Amino acid sequence: MIETRRRAPASRRASVAAALAISVTFGIGIAYVDSRPGFDATGMTVVALFLVAALAAAVGRRRPWLWALLVGAWVPLFEVPPSGSAAPFAALVITGCGAAAGSLLARAIVRPDAVNEP
Secondary structure (H helix, E strand, O other): OOOOOOOOOHHHHHHHHHHHHHHHHHHHHHHHHHHOOOOOOHHHHHHHHHHHHHHHHHHHOOOHHHHHHHHHOHHHHHHHHHHOOOHHHHHHHHHHHHHHHHHHHHHHHHOHHHHHOO
16 A cells, blocks of 8 residues: 655745755854854853744744754854864754744643643
């Protein structure tokens, strides 16, 4: 018997597309600004990476690791070749925490009654 793969509903595909657009667009933008020679605001970069990863994971709802990678991978790609330092890989840790927080928040919002279960 041939099994057919069920397609995700249109709303699910739209949320994945939105999460993809958020992740890549803002990830590249943050990495570009952070890699500029005169920019020295690490705290702003950390907060932006965390919030964008959280937003992408909340919109995408599934696979928070993917959204963390799509947001945070750009910082090392922009900064490691010129500097040779491994420090920009910390962006992946920041985005991982943000994506986990966004995913947990989205699950709590979708199932608020699950908290009230005994």
